[in-house]
Amino acid sequence: MTPAARVQTAIELLDVVIAAARAKGAPADRILADWFKANRFAGSKDRRAIRELVFAAIRACGPVPDTGRAAMLRLAEVDTSIVPLFDGSNYGAAPVAEGEAVAEGGVAPAWLADRLAASDIAGPEAEALLGRAPLDLRVNSLKTDRATLKLPEAAQSTDAPHGLRLAPGTPVEQWDAYRDGLIEVQDTGSQIACLAVAAQPGETVIDLCAGGGGKTLALAASMDNLGRLIASDTDRNRLSRLMPRAERAGATNIEARLLNPQREADALEDLLGTTDAVLVDAPCSGTGTWRRNPEARWRLDEAELDRLVKIQAYLLDLAAKLVRPGGRVIYVTCSLLDEEGAGQFDGFLSRHPGWQPAAMDLPAGLARGKGTRLTPFHDGTDGFFIACAGRP
Structure with a gap:
């Protein structure tokens, strides 16, 4: 041509x-x-x-x-x-x-650019949302470690303890290390969000919106395959991809549960009030992922944003029912809009008296409200809001 x-x-x-x-x-x-x-x-x-x-x-x-x-x-x-x-x-x-x-x-349609600016995403911070994302990997600590892993191409370490970075388009899925489950493709920001869960061996942990299981696999590695890790989602197709990935990664403590929308608690009834940690990686506008999906900003409208905000609140309230006394809910969203991040987390705390924000030991990000925000401009990751709340 x-x-x-x-x-x-x-x-x-x-x-x-x-x-x-x-x-x-x-x-x-x-x-x-x-x-x-x-x-x-x-x-x-x-x-x-x-x-x-x-x-x-x-x-x-x-x-x-x-x-x-x-x-x-x-x-x-x-x-x-x-x-x-x-x-x-x-x-x-x-x-x-x-x-x-x-x-x-x-950067975006005018209404959405205004919402971002109101959340202090403007100028260079907003422009960075439309750059090209690198290819990040997570080294699977169940099988190897970052210090000794050998790959066909040199990779740069990232802020995540198991993170590596390569140029966009690197054909990692053709590598033996990928086929053997030594590495997974996962943005560094997503890896850092998993660190906020602080999942420990022997705990019972729920990944409430597991999707294809990228974060679930990272949690299994953190738990060293010890304890219970329940990966749940309402999307059968996405959830079906998890177990083959888990087998390749050597993750053996994962249970997959398909949920019915608006009846999620039915499939999780045996876990109500017993779980050490629930990760709520909620459906969102995806404003933090425009580097990968730039046309997503054309799909979003105010009605869809309002719908997503309501779903996030619903899922957070469900997570609160699942956690045992002294347990924790970790809220993660790949949005940089405050109504899906700091504002949403404030709403959760106001609806659940006695719950308190919990400190998170994260290697990147800046404080936003009662949580932490990662941005492409400041951290070189996808955009995320991350927060943790402890049940009294």
Whole structure:
């Protein structure tokens, strides 16, 4: 493919991404993967170039663009080397017309940028949300340790005690160390959030929103496979991925439990009031993960944010019922909005008299309210709010 044809293809894919964002359909990654699978004529260099153009254009636009062409013209304002590729050549993009519409720049749609600014995420802090994330690994301490692990490529240690960092796109899933369960792909911020649980061997711990189990596996390693670790979720597909991952990692103390939405307590009834720690890694807006999913900011609206805030409060209240006297609830969200972070945690404490914020020994982050916040700008991680509360 010529460079001009790559630009036109990226424009057409952006049209699909924009439509999917408006309809809350497939994410950009999946859209591109499906297109590449169906269009084998595009070689590896073409695929890489098209992917970079699509995601660069997404990052360059604040609000949802009207069209893929408007998004690419916005990118051309940022990267002037693209302008000559609107050359009207065969399979290429048509020349730019005078006064043609260009998408608006910015960090996010105006309402969302305002919410972030109100949470002290503005300027460089906000701009860092749209950078490109590195590839972080967690060394599996059940099988090896960071000091002696040998990998095909040199990796940099991160603030997490078992964390390593590589360049984006490093093919770690092809490595023996990955196939043998010596490493897991996990952002350093997510690893630090697991440290807040302070899970100990012999404890009973619940990962209430386990999903595919990335944090569950880290907790199993912290517990040295001793004690009970219950991984629960309402998403059958995501939860089904956990046990094969656990087998590869050598994690043997994990129990998976599928929950029914709004009836979660039924499946956890035997654990009510008995658990040492409950991790609530709640569904959220994902504002801290835009480096990986930049079009996510086009999918969020105020009604969806309100819905997520209510779910977070509901899950925190459920977690409080599960914890024994003297136990703890750890609240984690990959959002940088205070209504999902510090404000949400304050609401929990106000609803549960006697519960107190508990100190956390974390290697990164800054205080935010009664918890800790990690940001891409300050910590080089995904964005997280992390807090811990102890039951009297």
